[in-house]
Every structure is written in structure tokens, then in C-alpha cells.
Amino acid sequence: MKCTVCETGCEISDGHYGRCRMYSNENGNIIERFPESYLTILPITIETMPMIHFAPKSKFLQVSTVGCNFTCPGCISETLTSHADSVIGALQKASPEKIVQMAIKQECKGIVFCLNDPIVSFYSFKTLAKTAKDKGLYVGCSTNCYFTEDSLNQLLPYLDFVNVGLKGSSDERYKECGVKSADPVFRNIKILYDSGVHVEVSAMYINGADTEIISAAERVAEISKDIPMQVMRFVPFGEAAPELEPTIAMSENITDQIRKILNYVYLFNSPGTEYLNTVCPSCGENVICREFYGPMGCRTVSEVPDFKCSCGWEAPVSGEISTEQYTEYGMLGGYRTTRAIEMAHAILVTLGVDDDTELGDVLGSIIKEDFIRGMHDRIQKIDLWLDLIADLSRRSGKEEKGEELISYIKERVDIIASKAKDAKCRPSVYYAMGYPLFALNAERFETNLVEAAGGMCVNKKIQRKGKPGVNITADELCKMNPEKIFISGFLSSPASDFMNYCDNHEISVDATDSEEIYNVPAGWDFGSPRWILGFMYIANKIHPEIFSFDLEDEQKKFYRKFYGIKGDVVQNRDFSRPAFSSK
Structure with a gap:
């Protein structure tokens, strides 16, 4: 029998589904x-x-x-x-x-x-x-x-x-x-x-x-x-x-x-x-x-x-x-809700939950109990992120893998926290998404990573809020005068475009003068446990005199251990499924 809802016009035999399976x-x-x-x-x-x-x-x-x-x-x-x-x-x-x-x-x-x-x-x-x-x-x-x-x-x-x-x-x-x-x-x-x-x-x-x-x-x-x-x-x-x-x-x-x-x-x-x-x-x-x-x-x-x-x-x-x-509120509404679901999915994948039936059991239960409503607050601080991993590992019956992931992350977090305490100065840092005048919210996870890595995030001075940030003026950015600038790994623009924008809008701060503007690699600072790689990247850039993480080696270790990927890694923006080359 022919389905007449869409132009695909599936011929569906008795007891079977059409192409969309709906x-x-x-x-x-x-x-x-x-x-x-x-x-x-x-x-x-x-x-x-x-x-x-x-x-x-x-x-x-x-x-x-x-x-x-x-x-x-x-x-x-x-x-x-x-x-x-x-x-x-x-x-x-x-x-x-x-x-x-x-x-x-x-x-x-x-x-x-x-x-x-x-x-x-x-x-x-x-x-x-x-x-x-x-x-x-x-x-x-x-x-x-x-x-x-x-x-x-x-x-x-x-x-x-x-x-x-x-x-x-x-x-x-x-x-x-x-x-x-x-x-x-x-x-x-x-x-x-x-x-x-x-x-x-x-x-x-x-x-x-x-x-x-x-x-x-x-x-x-x-x-x-x-x-x-x-x-x-x-x-x-x-x-x-x-x-x-x-x-x-x-x-x-x-x-x-x-x-x-x-x-x-x-x-x-x-x-x-x-x-x-x-x-x-x-x-x-x-x-x-x-x-x-x-x-x-x-x-x-x-x-x-x-x-x-x-x-x-x-x-x-x-x-x-x-x-x-x-x-x-939070991650509710529009496509933010799908991002929240995918963030939970991203954690589950690193725990070894990659079968649709298994995923359905866990994702189904957390969505039904309004888990997504409180997720926004659980992903803004390192300790709460680790608690979220522990929570999902219990729900999925993957406690051992969860402990392994938490241990892996915590070991590197502790190294950064310990060494950052000895820093002689705390460089001022601005965290943008896309173009220079879109500032991430003061309480965002990325701004907290900057502070934990020994920087002083000037975004903390911005009182207005949006999702995930707000437009600011050129005067506001110039007054904050950051020494270093990070461009989010999610919805970014190349540092060269960033500089061109600043030149065209007569924006001059210490970071643009010294060209200390850095693109955080895609997928590394938001949305998945890969943020630990972004944290090491940020630490390297804020305090190069203290930190020298081998990020190529760290990436290979992480992908091999938690994704089973042994090929060359390809940067991508997907939370749950990092891309790789089999070559």
C-alpha cells in the first residue's frame, strides 16, 4: 500500500514500515x-x-x-x-x-x-x-x-x-x-x-x-x-x-x-x-x-x-x-534540548554505550524524569561534570568505565590546578564565540576552565546573559583589554577573520597587538568529555612557561582509550562521534 504523506511515496507491504520507519x-x-x-x-x-x-x-x-x-x-x-x-x-x-x-x-x-x-x-x-x-x-x-x-x-x-x-x-x-x-x-x-x-x-x-x-x-x-x-x-x-x-x-x-x-x-x-x-x-x-x-x-x-x-x-x-x-531556562527550548541529549549521549559513548537499545534505555529514562532541565547547571563546573559522568555510569551499569574516565580526567585536572597555583601572574583572558563581540556568559564552563588554568577571565565582568553569551560593544572589549583571547571550539571563526574584524572595527587590545588569539580545536571545550583536551590546550596557551602538554599524544591516548579509535584523528564538531581516518 502506498503512503501518501510525503512525496517519497513508499509502497509499504502489510506489517512493514516505510522508509522513514514512522x-x-x-x-x-x-x-x-x-x-x-x-x-x-x-x-x-x-x-x-x-x-x-x-x-x-x-x-x-x-x-x-x-x-x-x-x-x-x-x-x-x-x-x-x-x-x-x-x-x-x-x-x-x-x-x-x-x-x-x-x-x-x-x-x-x-x-x-x-x-x-x-x-x-x-x-x-x-x-x-x-x-x-x-x-x-x-x-x-x-x-x-x-x-x-x-x-x-x-x-x-x-x-x-x-x-x-x-x-x-x-x-x-x-x-x-x-x-x-x-x-x-x-x-x-x-x-x-x-x-x-x-x-x-x-x-x-x-x-x-x-x-x-x-x-x-x-x-x-x-x-x-x-x-x-x-x-x-x-x-x-x-x-x-x-x-x-x-x-x-x-x-x-x-x-x-x-x-x-x-x-x-x-x-x-x-x-x-x-x-x-x-x-x-x-x-x-x-x-x-x-x-x-x-x-x-x-x-x-x-x-x-x-x-x-x-x-x-x-x-x-x-x-x-x-x-x-x-x-x-537552561538548555530547554529549541535545538538546545537536542544538544543536551547529545551531551548525555557523548558521555555514554565514552563509557562504551553505543548500541541503540542500550542508549534508548538510558536516554529514555533521563528525558522522562526531566534530567535535561537541571543539566545546564551540571556542566558549568569541573566537579559537577565529573559527578554527571558518575551519574550516567551508574544509570548505564558502566561504573568501572566511569571510574576510569573520571580518573583520567581528574589526574590531568589536578596537575593543572597544582601548577597553576605557582604562576607568578594571572593573564587576563577573553573568551569569544564566533566574532570578537560575542562574549560567552560569565558562568560558562569555558570561562571556568580559564580560571582553573591560572588565567583571569574578563568575561566574569559582563553582567548580561544570553545563550550561550551576549553581544558586547567594541568599547566594552577595549576596556577589558585582555592579554589573550580564545575563540570557542563550537561555532567558531578562524583567528585571521577574528583579527580582520578587529582591524575593520578599530578594536585594539593587548591580545590583538601581540596576536595572542587562539582557536580552541573543534569539540574540545564544550559538549563532551573531550573538554579535558581543551583544558590542556588552554593551560598551554595561558602559561607556556609552566605547561607543555603534548596534545597530539594526549589526543591519541584519549581517543584510543575511550573511543577505540586508533587511526589519525580528524577534528569535528559532533559531541558524541569524533571522526577519524583509517589511513
């Missing part, structure tokens, strides 16, 4: 595998989705399930999509009435389905959407939009806004994601737009694939030049090659090119960029200012009254504008 044929009926079963049900700010021209600053109830009908290399939600069986134990049943009641009780303006694709939970989402609309709530989703015309038409009466994730513009690019053609996606964008649904598109920008994203913008412009495009700088997760990640500067350049094609184009996954702002096309005034706010998201930090420029131009936003910005 639908089966039971006695001649296509049945959803996990009906009304959700991985997350929690409030988010709409810009976290991300959605930036609809109901700005508003609170929505996010729902997600597991699985996807695409298989995209480097997917940011890989754990939920490609390894769905590892988290199905965490699914919780919830009727549409219950979810809508939760949204109303928590004063949410609507429901949004994101993190994975609603296509794999079509019937549950359609029923939920109808129930929400009946109660006067907004309804939206993030989707690859590979719906059949029939299934999309079934949803249309209930949709207010949609973020369509574009993989590119060509059939060849879509075949890399396991489907046949790009055409159904652009057909569906037109259907949505013509039906009055607020549409935004998020287009993946992969290094070397300029033609794909420019052609995608041109195809969107044929529908309407006013459809906002979010340029998603590709960050390679999973098995995706690190060289596929473009720099922030390259991504800003492609954004400039696309702004000649579409009227509203923004750059995401690029901390510190100014390309998230909505600028008046008449006079150049910033009408809405936004900053990076966690993976794939942003937040509004300021706007002119009524979103109307002093020259009279009004920003084209739809939906009810919130008077207050909603802020999620």
Missing part, C-alpha cells in the same frame, strides 16, 4: 508508529524555532517527536532523526486536548512543531493543529516541506506560519538527503504563500555550494521577494566533513549576494554577526536588532517603537507582537 501498513491502513507520542513539550520563544517575522518575542509551546523522512549528512538533530530508536523510550503520550490545555495554562500564543519533521507524525500533528486552532491558538512548524499536495492541503486550514528548511535547489542536492527531487518543496512553498500562510525559509549554506543557495533564493524570489530567508551556516555534525563548514565571513558574503535577490535575508549559526538585524531599506536604520541565541536561533534585543522606522517604513512582521521577550 509509518506501517496494518491490514491495509497506513498507521503512525507512535501516535500522540512526544519527545518534548515545552515553551520556547518563537525566534528559537527560528521564526523572525511572525509574532516577535512571543512564547509558544514546542512539540517534537522522533524520526525524519530525510537523511541529511550533518543533521543538527541527528540523534532524533537518524538514531530515533535510541530515544523512543523517552516518548510520552499526550492527547491534543492535553497539549492545548498546557499551552493555554502557560500563556503561550500557540503551538509549534519543530526539532524533527511533522511529516513523520502527520496525523497527530493535523489533529493537534485543528484542536489548537479551535481554541484560538496560532499553529506553525518547521519542515522540509516534502508533503504531497494532498497532505499539505489537509494541513492548510490550520497553519499560520511555516519555516521551510531548504537543502539547496537542485535534484542532486536533494538526492544527497535521500529523496528524489527539489521541485515538490518549491511547489509547496508557493501553495503555502498563496494560501496566506506566513512563510519563511531557512537555507543551508555549505562551503563550496554557493550556486545551490543562490539558486534556491532565486526560486523563492519567483514566488515572492518578500519571503524572509534565513541563511543557515552549515556546522558539520555526525559524519559530515569538517571542511564543509564555511567561515562566518564567507557566510556574510553569500548573505550580501542573496540580499540582491530577496528583500529580507538573515545569517544564523554565526555568533556576533550583524546580519541578524532588520534594516530599513530607505534610510539604513536598524529597526529590529537581534543576537545569536543558541543553535539555529536568535532573540530580539531591541526594536524601535511599533517596529516602525523614524522615516515611516514599517518592518513587515505578522501576528501579534509580544511586549515582553520570553526566555527559556
Whole structure:
């Protein structure tokens, strides 16, 4: 029997699953595998989705399930999509009435389905959407939009806004994601737009694939030049090659090119960029200012009254504008939740838990008991990190391996702590993510590593908070005048781009004058137990007169002992699956 939810059109024989493994044929009926079963049900700010021209600053109830009908290399939600069986134990049943009641009780303006694709939970989402609309709530989703015309038409009466994730513009690019053609996606964008649904598109920008994203913008412009495009700088997760990640500067350049094609184009996954702002096309005034706010998201930090420029131009936003910005707690909300799950996954992998069934047992139990809510606080200090490892080793029955990992880390932590005490000075250090003017939060784990390695982290002086940091001004950075600067190993930019930015913005501090600006290797300072390698790297740079860790040797030891990797290591940003070469 043929599944008619997406354009893949799987022929599913009785008792078997389709390609996405989320639908089966039971006695001649296509049945959803996990009906009304959700991985997350929690409030988010709409810009976290991300959605930036609809109901700005508003609170929505996010729902997600597991699985996807695409298989995209480097997917940011890989754990939920490609390894769905590892988290199905965490699914919780919830009727549409219950979810809508939760949204109303928590004063949410609507429901949004994101993190994975609603296509794999079509019937549950359609029923939920109808129930929400009946109660006067907004309804939206993030989707690859590979719906059949029939299934999309079934949803249309209930949709207010949609973020369509574009993989590119060509059939060849879509075949890399396991489907046949790009055409159904652009057909569906037109259907949505013509039906009055607020549409935004998020287009993946992969290094070397300029033609794909420019052609995608041109195809969107044929529908309407006013459809906002979010340029998603590709960050390679999973098995995706690190060289596929473009720099922030390259991504800003492609954004400039696309702004000649579409009227509203923004750059995401690029901390510190100014390309998230909505600028008046008449006079150049910033009408809405936004900053990076966690993976794939942003937040509004300021706007002119009524979103109307002093020259009279009004920003084209739809939906009810919130008077207050909603802020999620810790790692809850949007793609931060998937990062938290992957961080737990990363620890479990080093403990030898790599079977989907085993992972499912542990991850399922911790998600159900709201473990993720408290995880943010458990990953900011070294001792708490070690406690987290011990906790997960007990839960997984891997106490012996957990003790081995803790001992390995603690031995090196103690060496650094002991020698740092003898340092004659404590150099001032600034920790940035991406561009110079995006500062990591004062309490972040990375800033604590700096202090533990014998440095004085100037980020501790910054009172404002974001996720994982905030934009600061050039004057603020100059006043802090750090002697050394570290660029985060997560969502970074090359030190050369960092210096160019400082030169172009007349930023001069001791660290730029002496060129003591260091890129922490990818995956080494956040997200996995590999942070111990980053800690040694930081110690070497802060106090080269004291520390001289052989990082190449340390890396090989760690990867051999805890990942079973004996080949040459390749730097990557995936928390749980470090890449390696078998050569």
C-alpha cells in the first residue's frame, strides 16, 4: 500500500514500515508508529524555532517527536532523526486536548512543531493543529516541506506560519538527503504563500555550494521577494566533513549576494554577526536588532517603537507582537534540548554505550524524569561534570568505565590546578564565540576552565546573559583589554577573520597587538568529555612557561582509550562521534 504523506511515496507491504520507519501498513491502513507520542513539550520563544517575522518575542509551546523522512549528512538533530530508536523510550503520550490545555495554562500564543519533521507524525500533528486552532491558538512548524499536495492541503486550514528548511535547489542536492527531487518543496512553498500562510525559509549554506543557495533564493524570489530567508551556516555534525563548514565571513558574503535577490535575508549559526538585524531599506536604520541565541536561533534585543522606522517604513512582521521577550531556562527550548541529549549521549559513548537499545534505555529514562532541565547547571563546573559522568555510569551499569574516565580526567585536572597555583601572574583572558563581540556568559564552563588554568577571565565582568553569551560593544572589549583571547571550539571563526574584524572595527587590545588569539580545536571545550583536551590546550596557551602538554599524544591516548579509535584523528564538531581516518 502506498503512503501518501510525503512525496517519497513508499509502497509499504502489510506489517512493514516505510522508509522513514514512522509509518506501517496494518491490514491495509497506513498507521503512525507512535501516535500522540512526544519527545518534548515545552515553551520556547518563537525566534528559537527560528521564526523572525511572525509574532516577535512571543512564547509558544514546542512539540517534537522522533524520526525524519530525510537523511541529511550533518543533521543538527541527528540523534532524533537518524538514531530515533535510541530515544523512543523517552516518548510520552499526550492527547491534543492535553497539549492545548498546557499551552493555554502557560500563556503561550500557540503551538509549534519543530526539532524533527511533522511529516513523520502527520496525523497527530493535523489533529493537534485543528484542536489548537479551535481554541484560538496560532499553529506553525518547521519542515522540509516534502508533503504531497494532498497532505499539505489537509494541513492548510490550520497553519499560520511555516519555516521551510531548504537543502539547496537542485535534484542532486536533494538526492544527497535521500529523496528524489527539489521541485515538490518549491511547489509547496508557493501553495503555502498563496494560501496566506506566513512563510519563511531557512537555507543551508555549505562551503563550496554557493550556486545551490543562490539558486534556491532565486526560486523563492519567483514566488515572492518578500519571503524572509534565513541563511543557515552549515556546522558539520555526525559524519559530515569538517571542511564543509564555511567561515562566518564567507557566510556574510553569500548573505550580501542573496540580499540582491530577496528583500529580507538573515545569517544564523554565526555568533556576533550583524546580519541578524532588520534594516530599513530607505534610510539604513536598524529597526529590529537581534543576537545569536543558541543553535539555529536568535532573540530580539531591541526594536524601535511599533517596529516602525523614524522615516515611516514599517518592518513587515505578522501576528501579534509580544511586549515582553520570553526566555527559556537552561538548555530547554529549541535545538538546545537536542544538544543536551547529545551531551548525555557523548558521555555514554565514552563509557562504551553505543548500541541503540542500550542508549534508548538510558536516554529514555533521563528525558522522562526531566534530567535535561537541571543539566545546564551540571556542566558549568569541573566537579559537577565529573559527578554527571558518575551519574550516567551508574544509570548505564558502566561504573568501572566511569571510574576510569573520571580518573583520567581528574589526574590531568589536578596537575593543572597544582601548577597553576605557582604562576607568578594571572593573564587576563577573553573568551569569544564566533566574532570578537560575542562574549560567552560569565558562568560558562569555558570561562571556568580559564580560571582553573591560572588565567583571569574578563568575561566574569559582563553582567548580561544570553545563550550561550551576549553581544558586547567594541568599547566594552577595549576596556577589558585582555592579554589573550580564545575563540570557542563550537561555532567558531578562524583567528585571521577574528583579527580582520578587529582591524575593520578599530578594536585594539593587548591580545590583538601581540596576536595572542587562539582557536580552541573543534569539540574540545564544550559538549563532551573531550573538554579535558581543551583544558590542556588552554593551560598551554595561558602559561607556556609552566605547561607543555603534548596534545597530539594526549589526543591519541584519549581517543584510543575511550573511543577505540586508533587511526589519525580528524577534528569535528559532533559531541558524541569524533571522526577519524583509517589511513
